[in-house]
Amino acid sequence: MAATVQNVVTSGVFELDGGSWNVDNNVWVVGDDREVIVIDAAHDAGRIAEAVGERAVRAIVCTHAHNDHVNAAPDLAGRTGAPILLHPEDRVLWDQTHPDRAPDGELTDGQTLTIAGTELQVLHTPGHAPGAVCLYSRELGVVFSGDTLFHGGPGATGRSYSDYPTIVKSITERLFALPDDTTVHTGHGESTAIGAEKAGSSGWEKP
Known part of the structure; x- marks a missing residue:
């Protein structure tokens, strides 16, 4: 049986470059009734742990390292x-957020994570952040896009360590290469589909 996808929405503050904004974040819990991975542990560890319940958490995967994720x-x-x-x-x-606590492991482009018998492929998609990644499961027909791609277009690139031409290149070369019916589970807001965003990309500002 393939893994299932559970959404937990948490709320808190995004801080960067001296500014702060109240945000709601999508936390994605992927797995079965025995084991899961958590994608983007945002704001409220207690609420996420409650959603996980008694299941084993095999990894906490960060799509990027902005503090709200x-x-x-x-x-x-x-x-x-x-x-x-x-x-x-x-x-x-x-x-900037955790100066005294390093991550435990590195994600690399093309790496495969397996949870509950389901594979998730790591796609390095810089632009919103230099180390931004998306996680794609062909079996589930989903990609977890973090803040790289949203319903309506690319993630924000107006702050430090971000770059608009780079994010457009990441989306067009990596994400738009996925099947059009792939569901895009985003870091904030509603989900979308690769085909829908590809169709709307003609209106994007060209880098």
Whole structure:
């Protein structure tokens, strides 16, 4: 039986470059009734742990290291014993939030994570952040896009360590290469589909 996808929405504050914004984050719990991975441990480790229940957490995967996606990761790791995985190019952002606690392992482009017999492929998609990744499951027909792609277009690139031409390249070359009917589970807001975003991309600002 394939893994299932559970959504937990947590709320808190995103802080970068001296600014702060109240945000709601999508936390994705992927697995079965025995084991899961958690994608983007945001804001509230207690709420995430409650959603996980008695299941074993095999990894806490960070799509990128902006504080609103990783601020609950060490607490959740302490509760569950799970390793925190992050692409090394986002360590500069991670250290702004957790200077005294390093991630436990690195994510690499093309790496495969397996949970409940279901494979998730790591796609390095820089632009919103230098070490941003997406996780794609062909079996589930989903991609977890973090803040790389949203319903309506690319993630924000107006702050430090982000770049608009780079995110557009990541989306067009990596994500738009996925099947059009792939569901896109985003870091904030509603889910979408690759085909829908591809169709709307003609209106994007060209890099």
